[in-house]
Amino acid sequence: MxxxxxxxxxxxxxxxxxxxxxxxxxxxxxxxxxxxxxxxxxxxxxxxxxxxxxxxxxxxxxxxxxxxxxxxxxxxxxxxxxxxxxxxxxxxxxxxxxxxxxxxxxxxxxxxxxxxxxxxxxxxxxxxxxxxxxxxxxxxxxxxxxxxAFTNFSAPYHLPPRNLVDWVGFSNFKDLFSMDIWSTTLKGTIKWTIIWAFLATFTSYFGGLFLAMLINSAEVKIKSFGEVFLYCPMLSQG
Known part of the structure; x- marks a missing residue:
């Protein structure tokens, strides 16, 4: 030691x-x-x-x-x-x-x-x-x-080497949400991303869990036939 x-x-x-x-x-x-x-x-x-x-x-x-x-x-x-x-x-x-x-x-x-x-x-x-x-x-x-993205790097007034670039923090992101030309498109993209993520998660995981519970239930007699429908979506995603 x-x-x-x-x-x-x-x-x-x-x-x-x-x-x-x-x-x-x-x-x-x-x-x-x-x-x-x-x-x-x-x-x-x-x-x-x-x-x-x-x-x-x-x-x-x-x-x-x-x-x-x-x-x-x-x-x-x-x-x-x-x-x-x-x-x-x-x-x-x-x-x-x-x-x-x-x-x-x-x-x-x-x-x-x-x-x-x-x-x-x-x-x-x-x-x-x-x-x-x-x-x-x-x-x-x-x-x-x-x-x-946290700088004012842009043409024509802040483009090296003719001009210097400065740190501007979150001002660029504030402009994205405040300017009408950008905010509408950006907010729409964010909404669609959230909806798509929720639906994809729900259908992939909760949908698969529901199918697994359904196949394992006593009412389903032909288990192997049901497993085909359970594994095919997983294989297509993988």
Whole structure:
């Protein structure tokens, strides 16, 4: 138990030290490189967070014949990438502490072979490329699109790089409900979505439950014939 606490404390002080203490040198060096890169890039993180918060401060102008400006959309995207990377580093930091403790406990009771280590790390090795792709190819564009809705990004007066973009909060959504040209269509779409969701849920689940109760009742003699009508809608939806 003492070895577990010591390895976790070392990993908490600096990523990878607990793994090196457990004689897992490759894993320990990998974790150390993650923290070293994160520390080296602190100025870049700070600049990215500044860009995400302000969306730029320098308007388009020329200095000695060269265009100088802050591109609000690029700053937002860079800031969002920095947030995702920081969350990933925090996750790896916490995982590194837990991993050091778990492996110290296992080493204390059972000597781990290279095969055991690779077998335990195999799911992480296989899933990591997919999780990174999910984060930066799917999650990032979705969050970016949502964030744009909270800005005044529009043509012709708030279109980068000629003009800066500002955060406007929920004013765009308030306009959608207050402007007649949008509110009628939007409210109609919301009503239809709610009605469709209710009807789809009712027919799929409550309708299926009713059919199941009907088939199981004593009055239905040919059970297999009734099951055909119960499973066909489910198969069509699946």
């Amino acid at each position: 003492e070895k577990k606490k010591k390895s976790m404390l070392l990993s908490a002080l600096f990523m990878g030290l607990g793994q090196i203490y457990n004689k897992q040198y490759i894993k320990g060096i990998s974790f150390m490189l993650v923290e070293i890169l994160a520390l080296i890039n602190i100025p870049n993180f700070a600049n990215a967070f500044w860009g995400l918060y302000t969306l730029g401060e320098v308007k388009f102008h020329y200095v000695n014949g060269k265009a100088v400006f802050d591109h609000s959309i690029f700053l937002m995207l860079q800031g969002l990438i920095a947030v995702l990377i920081l969350l990933l580093v925090i996750f790896l930091y916490l995982f590194n502490i837990k991993d050091a403790g778990v492996n110290a406990e296992r080493i204390e009771y059972k000597k781990l072979t290279i095969h055991d280590k690779l077998d335990r790390m195999f799911p992480y090795i296989v899933l990591t490329p997919g999780l990174l792709s999910l984060m930066f190819l799917i999650l990032l564009p979705i969050i970016f699109t949502v964030l744009v």
